[in-house]
Amino acid sequence: MQDxxxxxxxxxxxxxxxxPLLQDIQSEYGYLSEELMxxxxxxxxxxxxxxxxxxxxxxxFRFNPKGKKHIAxxxxxxxxxxxxxxxxxGMERHLDIKDGETTPDGEYSLESVGCLGCCAxxxxxxxxxxxxxxxxLRSIKKLFRGYNPEKPSK
Amino acid sequence: MNFEEVVxxxxxxxxxxxxxxxxxxxxxxxCGNSAGAQIAKKAIESEMENSEHVVEIIEVGCIGLCYAxxxxxxxxxxxxxxxxxxxxxxxxxxxxxxxLINDIPLPEYALGSWGEGYIDGITPLLEQKxxxxxxxxxxxxxxxxxxxxxxxxxxxxxxxxxxxxxxMDSSEIIEEMKKAGVRGRGGAGFPTWMKWQFCIDSDQETxxxxxxxxxxxxGAFMNRSLLESDPHSVLEGxxxxxxxxxxxxxxxxxxxxxxxxxxxxxxxxxxxTMRGFLGENIQGSGFNLEIIIKEGAGAFVCGEETxxxxxxxxxxxxxxxxxxxxxxxxxxxxxxxxxxxxxMASAAFIMQKGADKYSELGTTESKGTKTFCLVGQxxxxxxxxxxxxxxxxxxxxxxxxxxxxxxxxxxxQIGGPSGGCIPAQHIDTSIDYSSLIGVGAMMGSGGxxxxxxxxxxxxxxxxxxxxxxxxxxxxxxxxxxxxxxxLDILTDMTTGKGSEEDLKLLPDLAQAIKKxxxxxxxxxSPNPILTTTRxxxxxxxAHIKDGVCPALDCKDFIEYTIDAEICxxxxxxxxxxxxxxxxxxxxxxxxIEVETCVKCGTCLDLCKRKKNAVKLxxxx
Ligand SMILES: Cc1cc2nc3c(=O)[nH]c(=O)nc-3n(C[C@H](O)[C@H](O)[C@H](O)COP(=O)(O)O)c2cc1C
Ligand code: FES
Numbered sequence: 001m002q003d004x005x006x007x008x009x010x011x012x013x014x015x016x017x018x019x020p021l022l023q024d025i026q027s028e029y030g031y032l033s034e035e036l037m038x039x040x041x042x043x044x045x046x047x048x049x050x051x052x053x054x055x056x057x058x059x060x061f062r063f064n065p066k067g068k069k070h071i072a073x074x075x076x077x078x079x080x081x082x083x084x085x086x087x088x089x090g091m092e093r094h095l096d097i098k099d100g101e102t103t104p105d106g107e108y109s110l111e112s113v114g115c116l117g118c119c120a121x122x123x124x125x126x127x128x129x130x131x132x133x134x135x136x137l138r139s140i141k142k143l144f145r146g147y148n149p150e151k152p153s154k
Numbered sequence: 155m156n157f158e159e160v161v162x163x164x165x166x167x168x169x170x171x172x173x174x175x176x177x178x179x180x181x182x183x184x185c186g187n188s189a190g191a192q193i194a195k196k197a198i199e200s201e202m203e204n205s206e207h208v209v210e211i212i213e214v215g216c217i218g219l220c221y222a223x224x225x226x227x228x229x230x231x232x233x234x235x236x237x238x239x240x241x242x243x244x245x246x247x248x249x250x251x252x253x254l255i256n257d258i259p260l261p262e263y264a265l266g267s268w269g270e271g272y273i274d275g276i277t278p279l280l281e282q283k284x285x286x287x288x289x290x291x292x293x294x295x296x297x298x299x300x301x302x303x304x305x306x307x308x309x310x311x312x313x314x315x316x317x318x319x320x321x322m323d324s325s326e327i328i329e330e331m332k333k334a335g336v337r338g339r340g341g342a343g344f345p346t347w348m349k350w351q352f353c354i355d356s357d358q359e360t361x362x363x364x365x366x367x368x369x370x371x372x373g374a375f376m377n378r379s380l381l382e383s384d385p386h387s388v389l390e391g392x393x394x395x396x397x398x399x400x401x402x403x404x405x406x407x408x409x410x411x412x413x414x415x416x417x418x419x420x421x422x423x424x425x426x427t428m429r430g431f432l433g434e435n436i437q438g439s440g441f442n443l444e445i446i447i448k449e450g451a452g453a454f455v456c457g458e459e460t461x462x463x464x465x466x467x468x469x470x471x472x473x474x475x476x477x478x479x480x481x482x483x484x485x486x487x488x489x490x491x492x493x494x495x496x497x498m499a500s501a502a503f504i505m506q507k508g509a510d511k512y513s514e515l516g517t518t519e520s521k522g523t524k525t526f527c528l529v530g531q532x533x534x535x536x537x538x539x540x541x542x543x544x545x546x547x548x549x550x551x552x553x554x555x556x557x558x559x560x561x562x563x564x565x566x567q568i569g570g571p572s573g574g575c576i577p578a579q580h581i582d583t584s585i586d587y588s589s590l591i592g593v594g595a596m597m598g599s600g601g602x603x604x605x606x607x608x609x610x611x612x613x614x615x616x617x618x619x620x621x622x623x624x625x626x627x628x629x630x631x632x633x634x635x636x637x638x639x640x641l642d643i644l645t646d647m648t649t650g651k652g653s654e655e656d657l658k659l660l661p662d663l664a665q666a667i668k669k670x671x672x673x674x675x676x677x678x679s680p681n682p683i684l685t686t687t688r689x690x691x692x693x694x695x696a697h698i699k700d701g702v703c704p705a706l707d708c709k710d711f712i713e714y715t716i717d718a719e720i721c722x723x724x725x726x727x728x729x730x731x732x733x734x735x736x737x738x739x740x741x742x743x744x745x746i747e748v749e750t751c752v753k754c755g756t757c758l759d760l761c762k763r764k765k766n767a768v769k770l771x772x773x774x
Contacts, residue, residue, distance in 0.1 A: 018468035019451055023410070046468075057470040057627070058451035060410055076372030077567065077603045078529035080617055086755045093732050093754070114454065115372035116411055117379075118188055119527055119601075120220030120535035129413065131188035137759045141730075 003028055004039055013044050022055055031062040059113070067102045067109035072126040076115030079123040083136075087123050088112050090137050096149040103149055157317055157437065160429075161308050168299075168309035172229050172269070176209040176254055179227040179235075181297055183216035183382040184375075184414050189223035194246040198226075201250035209254055215383020217297030218290075220536035222265055227297075228253050234269040236260075237279060284534055284553045289515055289523050292499045293539045296383035301418050304425040307386035313431065315505030316393045320439045324354055327398040331501065334509035335521035340366055340457075340494030341569070341599050342674075343520075343587050346501070349491055352481035353399045356489040363401040364466070364485060364492040365392055367408035367415070368450050368457035371570030372621065374601030376525040377495040379537050381408070381415035384499075385422040391498030393431065393443060394505050399491050402442050407462050409450040419447060454571075454625040458673055459492045461627065472627040473673035494599070496525060515541035520586035524597070528554050530604035531561060540585070547581045550604055561606035564705075565689070569598030571618045572678030574685030575611060594685045610707035611690040612697055616644035618682035626675065633676025636667035640683060648708045652698040660687070706770045709753050713773045716757075718743045720767035727757035727768060 007024045011017040021044070025036055032055055041048040055061040073079075073088045088110075092098055095108050102109040118124040121133030127143070155163070171177050178198055182191045195211060202209050219225060222239030228249060229235035236259050238249055245263055252258045259273050266279030279285050290296075299306035307313070319327050331347035338344045353361055365388065369377040381388060396404050408416055423445055426432040434442045448466050455461045456471040463485045465471035484490025493501075500522065504512045513521045520542035526549065529535050533555035540549060546566055550556070557563050565575040574595030576583060583589050587597050605614070623637040640663055643656045664680030671677045687694060696704050703711035716727075716736075723741040735751040738744035746757070746768075758768040 014468075016466060016468040019465065020449065023449060023451065054468070054470050057472075058453050060450075060452035077570075077601065077617070078373040078527075080372075081530050081603060081605055081609050081614075083755075089754060090756070114370065114411070114452065115374070116184075117369070117375035118184055119373050119375055119529040119603075120185055120537070121188060121223065122529060122535075124188065131184055133185070133188040137754070137756045 004036065008039075008043050011043075015044065015046060018044060018046060018051065018054060019058070022051075022061060026061060031065050033063075065102070065106075068107050070109050070111070070128060072111050072113040072116070074114070074116045074118070074122070074124045074126075075112040076119060076122075078115075078119035082122040084112075084123045086137060087125070087135050087140060090140050091144075094140065094144045094147070094149075105149075107147065157313075161311075161314070164305040164309040168306055171210065171212075172231075172235065174231050175229075176207060176231070177229040177235075178209055178211045178254070179214045179229070179298070180211065181216055181223060181225040181227075182213040183379055184412075185216055185220040185379075186223045186225060187414075190242065191224040193243050194224045194226060194241045197243045197246035198250045198254070201247050202254065205255050207255055212300050213302075214299060215296045215301050216379050216537060218293060218379070218537035218539075219265060219534065221534050225265070225297075227268065228259075229269075230254075230257060234267040234271045234273055234278070236267050236273060236276060237265045238263045239265040284555065287544065287548055287552050288539055289541050290539050291503055291512075291515075291523050292380065292387070292496060292525055293383075293537065295387065296379065296537075299384065301383055301385055302421050304386060304422065304429060307384065311506055312386055312502075313390055315502050315507075316390050316397070316431075317437070319394045319397050319505050320437060320441065324350075324398050324400065327394065327505075328354075330504060330509050331398075334500075334504045334512040335516075336497065336500050336504065336512065337520070337587070338494055339496035339500065339524065339599065340492075341572075341597070343597055346493065346497055349481060349493070350395065350398050352479070353489045353491045356482045358489050360488045361399050361401045362485045362488055362490040363392060363396045363399060363404040364459075364462065364490055365404065365406045365495060365498050366457065366459070366462060366492055367406055367412075367495045368462065369409060369412075369495070369599065370454040370457040370625075371599050371601050373529055373567070373603045374527050374570060374599050376527055376537060376600045378412050378415050380495060380499060380525070381412070382418055385415075385418045386426075387499045387502050388495050389419075389422055389426060389445070390502040390505075391500070392445065393436075394501045395491060395493060395498065396443050397441055399489075401491070402444065404443060404445045405448055405466055405485070406445060407448045407450060407456070407466060410452065411450075416447065416449065423447070453627075454621075455627045455673070455675055458675060460673070462492065463490065470627070472629045473675070475672060496600075517543040517584070517586045519588060524585070524600060526585075526600045526602050528602050528604070530567075530602075531558050531606040531609070532556070532604040533558050542586045543584050545582050545584055546576060546602075549585065549602065550581070554604065557604070557606050561608070563604070564607050564609060565605045565611065565614075567603040567605065567614070568601065569596040570601050571622050572596065572674065572681050573598045573601075574681055575605070575614065575689065576685075577689040579689075594681075594688055608705055608707060610648070610703050610705040611686045611693050612644065612703075613648050613705075613707050615682045615686045616641065616648050619644055619679070622675065622679045622682075626679075630670070630672040630676060632667045632670035633672065633679060636663060636671075637676070637679050639663060640667070640680065644683070647694065647697050648703075649710045650697075650701060652694075654698055657694060657698060702772050702774060706772065711773055712753065712770050713748055714746050714751055714753060714755075714758060715769055715771055716744050716746055717767045717769055720765050722765060722767075724764065726760050726764065730756055730760060732756065
């Protein structure tokens with residue numbers, strides 16, 4: 001928990017630190033585990049249940065690990081009217097997972113999110129930290145080239 | 155050096171860029187980067203490495219012509235600059251060789267020229283229809299300055315507005331805002347001066363200022379683009395507002411989905427601190443200010459001011475009833491002014507150029523200009539700025555260039571989830587606060603989503619209800635349960651299970667939710683239904699009574715088929731169908747098996763560019 005101590009040392013432990021603190025922890029660990037939230041509770045004096053309440057309120061916080069590559073597909077209005085639904089369904093097929101899931105091998109996780117602010121070049125998605133725009137069923141094929149999800153027997 | 159001397163020096167340096175140097179400005183806001191701006195930059199760098207020409211390459215923000223990204227501007231000494239669009243790696247190399255090295259501009263890739271004079275074959279950007287109709291005031295620097303260089307902002311007259319504000323007392327600053335007639339750009343359009351006045355009137359020792367950069371409206375990115383392209387204009391506005399209300403602490407609440415905006419804000423803030431525009435005793439005036447950035451954590455409702463404050467305080471971002479308004483009881487219980495990013499930038503413009511300059515444009519009750527994001531099925535998608543009072547038609551057809559693929563205009567959605575869909579018969583509506591309300595919509599923050607005949611309006615209503623239902627914070631019952639009810643009814647309609655009774659039920663439900671909800675999210679949640687039923691009742695009826703989706707948009711009402719007259723059996727669709735629903739063989743007409751088809755659209759997408767033999771038809 002050395003990394004955690006380092007993060008905590010940047011804060012005073014006030015209640016208004018809670019969200020930035022959780023954000024820092026998530027960017028370090030990828031998600032908020034029960035253990036981490038317990039430590040935050042000790043540090044801030046805010047009850048665990050309340051921390052969980054705050055964390056679950058905001059869509060940014062995750063409670064299970066992401067894939068090595070995380071794909072966030074925009075479901076904003078501009079993307080919606082230019083075919084975002086087809087794009088997310090296409091990705092689900094390519095990866096053989098549903099929106100919100102991670103591939104069993106931990107390679108990819110997929111999630112639909114609110115507007116990414118790249119609406120003029122819709123439909124858009126964020127792959128790790130990079131925004132991909134003007135997506136089409138053809139261009140997402142390229143994105144996953146070479147990847148074959150080991151399909152569990154149906 | 156005093157302020158004037160610093161400005162003179164920065165001006166000289168900035169002007170040199172265009173008068174004596176070879177300069178390349180690369181649009182590298184989020185839109186540019188996603189389209190390949192960094193690839194274009196590398197291509198130019200590597201091309202120039204092998205030549206003896208020295209060129210200054212600068213990353214700038216977005217000039218708003220997002221549809222043509224990546225965009226670069228090439229400037230040679232004493233000549234008009236050329237703005238190039240769709241600059242792929244190959245095009246970037248060509249431009250470097252021809253324009254930068256051999257001084258021969260390339261009209262075939264040019265969007266227009268910039269600056270005095272003419273270049274053969276290239277029309278000056280400002281003489282083109284799409285730009286002529288615009289008045290770029292808030293966006294004046296976007297795409298022309300380096301947002302990470304405070305000197306560039308100073309060279310454009312930046313911070314002069316704040317310097318004059320330092321000489322004025324609160325009432326004088328507020329009077330200037332009142333004279334300008336600026337109204338809040340975050341959606342509701344509340345007069346800014348009045349908000350500032352209320353805060354002062356509350357007569358407490360500590361006041362806070364909050365800049366709302368949460369920009370949760372899907373389909374809108376004005377604030378992102380401004381923060382990425384000209385962060386100092388927003389920060390100058392924050393300084394002015396803080397001075398006016400006597401705040402010593404200001405917060406910027408910016409959504410985490412905008413990493414580049416956050417990065418550029420942080421850089422700008424550190425430069426301000428270094429140059430003595432933040433901290434204690436700013437510019438020797440005795441005025442102190444600290445600016446704190448708070449990152450949002452992905453909740454739309456946190457754009458609402460009381461929820462936003464709860465979020466800053468480390469709580470769940472649920473709104474509370476007003477009054478008390480934030481100006482009497484806000485952040486940490488203290489009087490607080492909350493203003494949108496664009497409102498802040500407007501304050502900087504007003505203090506730099508004067509209230510009269512600001513109010514010379516616009517209508518009697520809606521002064522100045524407004525930025526809009528023009529997106530959806532329109533040709534020239536991007537960020538525009540027009541005087542209030544411009545018509546929707548002018549924006550969509552003159553600036554936006556009309557509908558893509560020469561399709562038919564159906565509706566434009568304005569005002570985000572709380573706004574409305576305006577149909578073709580009202581396209582001459584003037585964009586001002588009251589005219590928009592007259593057609594059942596509202597100004598909102600500036601998203602304009604254009605829809606063509608392929609968009610189903612019942613589905614649009616369902617989409618917004620799904621959005622609102624998901625974002626409802628759950629605190630009050632009418633919003634929590636009511637939005638779910640409305641969503642269920644609409645989902646039934648778009649999946650062939652709608653009934654006429656449901657259709658009658660909707661208006662009652664809408665009224666109850668409007669009256670009973672705690673915040674504007676719930677109160678405006680029926681709007682997507684109210685505006686679409688007002689103008690597109692025939693589409694609702696078609697779904698319910700005839701079992702068809704006239705736009706061929708709702709999956710449960712459509713089928714994909716292959717036109718036997720056109721198909722030449724090229725095997726492309728057949729090979730790429732993810733569920734092997736297409737049968738046939740080489741040079742033989744292909745057929746889609748309806749039972750197997752999952753309606754993913756892959757075949758249509760692929761064939762559209764080849765033969766266009768795949769068609770969408772009514773499933774009946
Ligand atoms: C659900 C909801 C979401 C909102 N989202 C935003 C937003 O993203 N940005 C914003 O500036 N205002 C937003 N507002 C409006 C704010 O509550 C507030 O009125 C505004 O920030 C005031 O700034 P202005 O006076 O400069 O317009 C939202 C309001 C509601 C009800
Ligand atoms: S709507 Fe998808 S990026 Fe804005």
